[in-house]
Amino acid sequence: MIEEPPISDKIKAEIHGFDNYSFRKDKGRSNTMNVREIEAKHILNRSKLRGDGYTINPYVGCQHACVYCYACFMKRFSQHDEPWGEFVDVKINAAELFVQDFRKVKDGEGAFIGSATDAYHPLESEYELTRKILQKIVVVQKSSLIPKEFSVSILTKSDLVLRDIDLLKQIPGAEVGFSVSMPDEKARRLFEPGAKPVERRVAALKTLRGEGIATFAFIAPILQGITDLPAIFESLHGNVAYVFGEALNRHCGNMAQVLRAVSQYDRDLRSSFEKTCKDRNYWNFVEQTFRDLAEKHGIKVAGFFSHLEKDKD
Ligand code: SF4
Secondary structure, three states, X not given: OOOOOOOOHHHHHHHOOOOOEEEEEEEEEEOOEEEEEEEEOOOOEEEOEOEOEEEEOOEEOOOOOOOOOHHHHHHHHHOOOOOOOOEEEEEOOHHHHHHHHHOOOXXXXXXXXXXXXXXXXXXXXXXXXXXXXXXXXXXXXXOOOOOOOOEEEEEEOXXXXXXXXXXXXXXXXXXXXXXXXXXXXXXXXXXXXXXXXXXXXXXXXXXXXXXOOEEEEEEEEEOOOOOOHHHHHHHHOOOOOEEEEEEOOOOOOOHHHHHHHHXXXXXXXXXXXXXXXXXXXXHHHHHHHHHHHHHHOOOEEEEEEOOHHHOOO
């Protein structure tokens, strides 16, 4: 997920549409996943995350289960006590809600899909909520009754998005971004255990680009000693128009589990990892390296977030 500027958890929950639904049906627990079907009240939620527009999150909870995920605090609002990554609430009426909510949209606005939970995690193969919303967007835009331009920006870690190329091609200005930060599979399994390997994400970017769909990458979190920026930029060459970069946000209550994963990756890395977290010189160097690599590969930098401003000391 992408983090928004400092605001309260309550407002964050509203932005991502986590506070406005009612329980409908418990699908029960299978293996380690608890799935509930719920009825939301809205699917388009106002946000300034990517300019003026809306967010769309068809699910609450995410099967990708990234240890660094910023969205895990949302458990409070969905009243789950399972660990992050072990529950998903499915907004079963998402597509119908889109038609209802679309009335408030102004011409030229758009939505960021997957701002807080990945809209293409595995359950999407079964429920197809994201696909149904894209279908509605295509239909309403073609309708002469509602002649509004409405575009989408999707951020995901899953190549399941390729399933929807047919629809994305019909939505003017649609773009798809992939989060990429650890091409090393050992790291990916530790930090993003439910997500697809980065190699598949890069291949998906290439396919989307080949289909004429705009693409970008979100290189985050950049983990010192783990994220190989030169290798990532090499793989993105020619596959994306722009990138965001972001250091790990250490202020989300996930630091203990992140450090555990760092130790599992390489037990000698932990102390230097901790030391460099707040080191401004180190992060200035990383940002400069990031910008130099982007320039070398002809990729625009849309933003770089070190999160150092949040440190009190
Ligand atoms: S893909 Fe990972 S970071 Fe993004 S919402 Fe899912 S668990 Fe969180």
